[in-house]
Amino acid sequence: MKAVLLSGLLSISAVFAYADPLPSWQDAESKARIIDFVRSVTDPQGMDYVTPADRIAVFDNDGTLWAEQPVYFQLIFAMDRLSEMAEADPTILSSPVLEAAAKRDVQAIAEGGHDALIKVINASHSGTSVDAFQVAVEEWLNTAQHPETGLNYDAMTYQPMVELLRYLRDEGFRTYIVSGGGLHFMRVFAEEAYGIPPEQVLGTYSASTYETLDGKPAIVKSPGIAFIDDKEGKPINIERTIGRRPIFAAGNSDGDFAMLEWTTAGDGPRLGVLIHHTDAAREWAYDRESPIGKLVDGLDKGPDMGWVIVDMAEDWKRVYTGSD
Numbered sequence: 001m002k003a004v005l006l007s008g009l010l011s012i013s014a015v016f017a018y019a020d021p022l023p024s025w026q027d028a029e030s031k032a033r034i035i036d037f038v039r040s041v042t043d044p045q046g047m048d049y050v051t052p053a054d055r056i057a058v059f060d061n062d063g064t065l066w067a068e069q070p071v072y073f074q075l076i077f078a079m080d081r082l083s084e085m086a087e088a089d090p091t092i093l094s095s096p097v098l099e100a101a102a103k104r105d106v107q108a109i110a111e112g113g114h115d116a117l118i119k120v121i122n123a124s125h126s127g128t129s130v131d132a133f134q135v136a137v138e139e140w141l142n143t144a145q146h147p148e149t150g151l152n153y154d155a156m157t158y159q160p161m162v163e164l165l166r167y168l169r170d171e172g173f174r175t176y177i178v179s180g181g182g183l184h185f186m187r188v189f190a191e192e193a194y195g196i197p198p199e200q201v202l203g204t205y206s207a208s209t210y211e212t213l214d215g216k217p218a219i220v221k222s223p224g225i226a227f228i229d230d231k232e233g234k235p236i237n238i239e240r241t242i243g244r245r246p247i248f249a250a251g252n253s254d255g256d257f258a259m260l261e262w263t264t265a266g267d268g269p270r271l272g273v274l275i276h277h278t279d280a281a282r283e284w285a286y287d288r289e290s291p292i293g294k295l296v297d298g299l300d301k302g303p304d305m306g307w308v309i310v311d312m313a314e315d316w317k318r319v320y321t322g323s324d
Contacts, residue, residue, distance in 0.1 A: 022034070022160065022164060024318040026314065028314065030315045033271075034273065038167065038168065040269060041269050042171045052172040054244060055168075055171070055172050055248075056176065057165075057173045057175045057248035058177075058246045059179075060178065060179050060255070060256045061179035061181050062252075063252040063253055065194060066193070067156045067158075067283065067284075069284045069286070070292070072181065074181055078121055078124040078125065083102040083103075085124065097119050098119060101120045118224075118225065127221070130184050130221060131218065133184055149323075151320065155323070156322060157194070157321045159321045160317075161250075164250075165194050165195060168248065173248065174200065175195070175196055176201070177190055178229065178234050179204075180229055183201065183204060184205070184221070185203070186203050187201050204228050205227055207222040207223070207225070208222055208226070231254075231255050231258055232258045235259055235263075238259070245266045246263045247268070249272050249273070250275070251273075251275070252274060252276070254297045257297045257301075272307035274299075275310050276299070276309050279319065281313070282312075282313075283312065
């Protein structure tokens with residue numbers, strides 16, 4: 001009898017383990033609150049039921065879906081691309097800032113502030129068709145490796161967040177990226193890495209023109225930024241592009257604060273999730289003083305707004321998709 005009972009308990013445990021939608025999350029409060037929310041809005045008999053059309057979930061990318069240290073990965077791409085371009089045409093390095101970028105001198109770019117960053121982006125991103133630019137991004141992702149982890153950059157996506165995206169879609173949500181990163185940059189890898197198609201990626205975008213290149217019509221990236229998808233720009237872009245206020249939003253920095261605030265201020269059940277980088281052993285620990293991914297308002301105000309503050313060190317069993 002005891003053997004039969006034990007066998008039954010083991011079978012039940014196996015079923016629950018298999019059915020766990022978030023296996024890389026610790027069985028703690030953060031995971032429980034997320035699952036409870038999803039169950040409440042997808043139960044047709046429940047008071048908090050939300051129709052599938054309104055199950056919109058939005059996610060920041062840098063620091064939320066993949067890593068962002070020591071600098072945003074797109075800046076590393078820009079420096080690598082500029083260095084490669086300069087080998088073919090050294091005259092492209094027309095300023096000290098661009099010379100520093102080609103040498104991958106992040107400190108010099110940081111000291112130059114916003115203007116220096118724009119110069120680097122303009123030089124490395126503009127003057128080419130969107131198609132050619134995205135081919136360059138894909139080639140870079142296939143070969144470039146992070147200087148500290150040795151992983152390809154798209155292997156540094158967060159396994160717990162990939163599971164969360166999948167779980168939400170399984171429960172009838174539509175998942176979107178809403179990030180300060182470049183629109184055309186993120187669209188290259190978002191579908192393979194996260195299961196999010198290009199049309200559901202919102203990001204910063206440059207000016208562009210419609211031209212004929214080599215006898216074929218093309219969209220050409222021009223110098224200058226047409227829209228910055230960060231801070232208050234995020235809810236503006238969501239409203240403009242998606243046309244529905246999300247009921248679920250996830251971010252990791254004060255650049256995401258407005259998106260989470262606007263999402264959770266709507267009527268009905270809503271949830272905001274902040275990823276707090278606390279894991280110096282497996283990743284990086286940073287928040288209030290960090291020049292990348294600074295997190296102050298979210299820590300101070302988020303709990304009172306009912307947001308889930310995910311402690312990476314305590315809440316995640318695993319960090320990267322590309323390593324154990």
